[in-house]
Amino acid sequence: MGYSWIPHTADVALRLWGADPAALYVEAARGLVDEMTDGALEGAQPRQWRSVRLCAASYAELLVDWLNELIFWYEAHALYPVAFRLRAEVRSEGYCLLGEVGVVPVGEQVAKLQLKAATYHGLRFAQAADGTWEAEVVLDI
């Protein structure tokens, strides 16, 4: 389970991997916060929990929606996500991410880098031959 950054001329691309889809959404959020704060929030304890319920047409689109949701939380509510109790489910509404996210207020740790959006360019979300999951998503800076 983890994430890494793939070189991209102007922006950043995240590569994610994990045992199940939910793990990838957690890694994506961790990568996003690390990139924004240069790792300053590592080990931060949540101050409050917010519930999440997002549904999309595919796991890949859900990844874009999820990252855009977190970018919105930062800009509109001044919150960083730092802890996760999430599950990914296929329901009648589509591919859904449900659960709770532990957050901390932005406070002193104003983002070193503000991200504009997660994009559909080069978007990938798939199960590998060994049963684990992998994804890639490009973020606009």
Added chain:
Amino acid sequence: MRVPARLYATERILEQILEDKSLAQLVNMTTLPGVLRHAIAMPDVHQGYGFPVGGVLATDVSEGVVSPGGVGYDINCGVRLLLSDIPRQHVDEARLTRLVERLMRTIPVGTGEGSPITLSKKELDRVALEGAHWAVRQGYGLPEDLERIEDGGRMEGADPEAVSERARERGYVQLGSLGSGNHFLEIQYVAEIFDEAAAQAFGLHRDQMVVLIHCGSRGYGHQICSDYVKTALHAASSKYKIQLVDPELACVPFQSPEGQAYHRAMRCAMNFAWANREVITHFTRQVWRELFGNAAQLRLLYDVVHNTAKIETFELDGRRHRAVVHRKGATRALGPGHPLTPAVYAEVGQPVIIPGSMGTSSWVLVGQQRDDTNFFNSTCHGAGRQLSRHQAKKRVFGSNLDLVAVLAQQGIVARSQSRAGLAEEAPFAYKDVDEVVRVVEQAGMARRVARLRPLGVIKG
């Protein structure tokens, strides 16, 4: 490919372009319905989403599409240049440092706290309708600025009803802030004049101090793009049966309800960005007067726009066409006498402002006489990246480079909210802007007027 693709470059720039996917993306642009004549890549082109950054595409208003990703996430990201009456010899290093640090304190770069203006919902909608005119009306700018902004600093046809609540929530607290990434405010001086007559018409002379401001529509515009890329993605395939070679090329017919809604919302973001640059100009002028006295002026030369889709008219094969001109990381350049050239520059041509990167030159050019579909009246918009942000950061930190000290040795005072942010924008991360601008001139897109050198930099 429905039309040819055109790229303007030198051999050296071409080698850099071949390092990423921008050429493939240029070819992808030519597949869109209703595309006119050709797709163009400027010499500063680099990989983007769907369209490369530095891409220009015109589509027919009646039969063509509009692509939110082809405009980009930072709608009406743009550049403006303010001209002072102070020669650089009057400003020693201590005073320059004071100026940069005071600007850094006064102009917020980030989000949330620190933004000087919080808008009510009603007032944000007024910003979206009125653009720079709102700022002037509120006392954040001068009436004479308005004739020196592309389209007069206000886009007609904006409709806040087409903007989501989410975009509004991102916009409330961000007016008057610079943002991070490649956005900056730079104190510069005029180092060299190439065209005396045009320089005189623009009020540019050697050693004059100037201020360059580069920023856009912030979270408000980013969210509008995100919202409509998603709308277009779903409508393109299901409703309009448009085959996309890259989902980020998502587009809808310009005349469709979705296309019209996007265009009305995009115009709101354009107006927001103009108000944003006008407010930042106001704060810059305040600091300037505090340091140089109440009589010290900062006159706006011009404000140019990147990341738009505008309706313009061109003659093609003997027929007048109304076109949706997507300029993603490209600048409009109009020659003298063109009906859209602002009245104050009608005889000389529209100023074109091309920023460099911290340690390098920036340029002022002037639009050329020719008005045809070679470039759809466009030029490049900057130097264009050649290294990824991670590569740039690795090179700076890996070699223990103190970028602030390196720039200081060149007489440039740089201040940034973040060391990493500064490193990612290191001058070597970009193409040679002088070479990019030479291509622009040789191709006949615009003519060089003046070269500017940096003295002070504020980065988000």
